[in-house]
Amino acid sequence: MPMPPWGPFLGNIPALAALNKRVPNDARQAESFALLSSESPGLESCFYVDVWPFGFPILVITSPELAMQTCQTHDLGKPDALSPFIAPTAGGSSFFDSNGTEWKRSRELFHHAFSMKASMEHVPQIIEEAEAYVDILREHAEKQDIFLLDQATCNCVMDIVGNVALHSQVHHGSSHRRVHEGKAGSAIKAWATIQIRLFLFVGHDSTAVTIVYCLYLLSKHPAILDKVRVEHDKVFGTDLASGTELLKQRPKLINRLLPYTTAVVKETLRLYPPANGLRQGLPNVSLRNPQTGQTFPTEGFAPWVLHSGVHRNAHHWPDPHSFIPDRWLAPPGHPLHPPAGGWRPFEHGPRDCIGQNIALLDAKTTLVMTVREFDFHDQYAEWDRLHPPRGPNTMFGERAYLIQKGSGHPAQGIPCKVARRESVGDL
Numbered sequence: 001m002p003m004p005p006w007g008p009f010l011g012n013i014p015a016l017a018a019l020n021k022r023v024p025n026d027a028r029q030a031e032s033f034a035l036l037s038s039e040s041p042g043l044e045s046c047f048y049v050d051v052w053p054f055g056f057p058i059l060v061i062t063s064p065e066l067a068m069q070t071c072q073t074h075d076l077g078k079p080d081a082l083s084p085f086i087a088p089t090a091g092g093s094s095f096f097d098s099n100g101t102e103w104k105r106s107r108e109l110f111h112h113a114f115s116m117k118a119s120m121e122h123v124p125q126i127i128e129e130a131e132a133y134v135d136i137l138r139e140h141a142e143k144q145d146i147f148l149l150d151q152a153t154c155n156c157v158m159d160i161v162g163n164v165a166l167h168s169q170v171h172h173g174s175s176h177r178r179v180h181e182g183k184a185g186s187a188i189k190a191w192a193t194i195q196i197r198l199f200l201f202v203g204h205d206s207t208a209v210t211i212v213y214c215l216y217l218l219s220k221h222p223a224i225l226d227k228v229r230v231e232h233d234k235v236f237g238t239d240l241a242s243g244t245e246l247l248k249q250r251p252k253l254i255n256r257l258l259p260y261t262t263a264v265v266k267e268t269l270r271l272y273p274p275a276n277g278l279r280q281g282l283p284n285v286s287l288r289n290p291q292t293g294q295t296f297p298t299e300g301f302a303p304w305v306l307h308s309g310v311h312r313n314a315h316h317w318p319d320p321h322s323f324i325p326d327r328w329l330a331p332p333g334h335p336l337h338p339p340a341g342g343w344r345p346f347e348h349g350p351r352d353c354i355g356q357n358i359a360l361l362d363a364k365t366t367l368v369m370t371v372r373e374f375d376f377h378d379q380y381a382e383w384d385r386l387h388p389p390r391g392p393n394t395m396f397g398e399r400a401y402l403i404q405k406g407s408g409h410p411a412q413g414i415p416c417k418v419a420r421r422e423s424v425g426d427l
Ligand code: HEM
Pocket: 095, 096, 097, 107, 161, 164, 165, 198, 199, 200, 202, 203, 204, 206, 207, 210, 273, 274, 275, 276, 277, 278, 279, 344, 345, 346, 347, 350, 351, 352, 353, 354, 355, 356, 358, 359
């Protein structure tokens, strides 16, 4: 069984405690497991973790093949251990943590509200909210102050995802008007409220964090930023105000004509995936490494598909820690072409993310409306001068490593300054 060093009394606890000393003390557990997998021969595809009594036994998965088997080949549900994390915020059992017919019924009910066609209807709303975000950035540019990019972005995306959630409730409500009356009606309302809270809980953070990391990574890679700006100028013209009008009139441009921007968002989600995939193992289900033929029983373990681990696996991705959007434009057969099943920020299979269309539309629209007007400059150096670190403060060589706060968030929220570009003029 592949696992970190193990002892009969404390299981893997001492080995993991030693690992945690080598990473920032607030780093997300998923990131330290991804690091462990990347530097430990024998643990590069998967490994078992036993931290009883502090947690349930897990099978950590870091290879595309085993991830595909876990979420796409086998019919594994969500583990009971998930509920205590989700239910208190959602206000009860939601379709994120339920299984069987209860989950299936909910998924079918919301399916249409999150289709690409329905998601496109939200673009005017997304543009409106992005305009409010731009106003906030302009105020910071005016004041030249240091602010937390994560917090500023999360506040705006809360509105967008909140509106999407309410809209999906309207769809649901109108097709079930009759059952909304009487006792059954109030039960349905209570159920719908839980699902809406769930959308807000799982949707708004991860979408905001994706936008934040896109802006951050672009600020660190000026040549890539230039290419994004050129693409936006080509599609929307160089006048920002009329570009926004064009976007309002032809929202489909977001999906049709921005291949490089799409590549940037995908590459950002590869390096900084805000979520992971968690399943419950079953007695008759084992995973199999296709290269070695070795099998891994899942009974008694929760298979945890570690997105950072799969996305940064050097056996499948060339130069895995570098930001290279061009991977997403490389044709099959090219060394940079992404490996099958290697990119899974939204997971795949029946339990994949129902909100992924909205999330991608939101991220791309926000980039179109911000990257040509603003230059972002992170202020980590100043932050570290004021708060000298007591231990390691980078992961994979990166200061804005992921910490756990609901979904993954950037360390210290990315202290940042923003400036309006001189070429933009007064808008
Ligand atoms: C960049 C943004 C997002 C990321 C990275 C993300 C990621 C994920 C992942 C990885 C899962 C599967 C979890 C698992 O397999 O255990 C998931 C499920 C889910 N997501 Fe998202 N998500 C995002 C945005 C959203 C949005 C905007 C919404 C709703 C408005 C949403 C609603 C959901 C729901 C309801 C599920 C459960 C689906 C089911 O079990 O059938 N997500 N998400």
